[in-house]
Amino acid sequence: MSGDDPTPPEEKMLNAVRLREERRRRAESEPSLARYLGQVGILGWAIVLPTLVALYVGRKVDHYFGTGVFWTAPALLIGLGFGCWMAWKWMQRQ
Numbered sequence: 500m501s502g503d504d505p506t507p508p509e510e511k512m513l514n515a516v517r518l519r520e521e522r523r524r525r526a527e528s529e530p531s532l533a534r535y536l537g538q539v540g541i542l543g544w545a546i547v548l549p550t551l552v553a554l555y556v557g558r559k560v561d562h563y564f565g566t567g568v569f570w571t572a573p574a575l576l577i578g579l580g581f582g583c584w585m586a587w588k589w590m591q592r593q
Contacts, residue, residue, distance in 0.1 A: 536593070546566055546582035553578020 505509075557574025561567060 502542040541589065542586045545586040546579070549582035549585065550575065553581070 553574040554571065557568075557571035560570040560574070564570070
């Protein structure tokens with residue numbers, strides 16, 4: 500048969516493993532645009548999500564007590580501070 504490959508299966512497997520390891524090393528050493536955009540997206544959500552949750556909680560508390568924005572403003576600042584702290588910790592791990 501003309502399609503037979505004389506390479507033993509063990510050799511094919513070793514070559515496939517070596518190729519995969521080489522691709523993995525190259526991907527780790529050369530960050531792509533998609534990776535940078537993903538990191539920016541994660542940082543954005545790490546800041547925005549706690550801020551929005553705190554804003555929501557502050558509005559609910561203000562609505563319950565009828566206090567205008569008495570609780571909303573500090574909750575917003577606390578949520579923003581917590582989100583920035585979480586983003587900072589995440590960047591330190593990267």
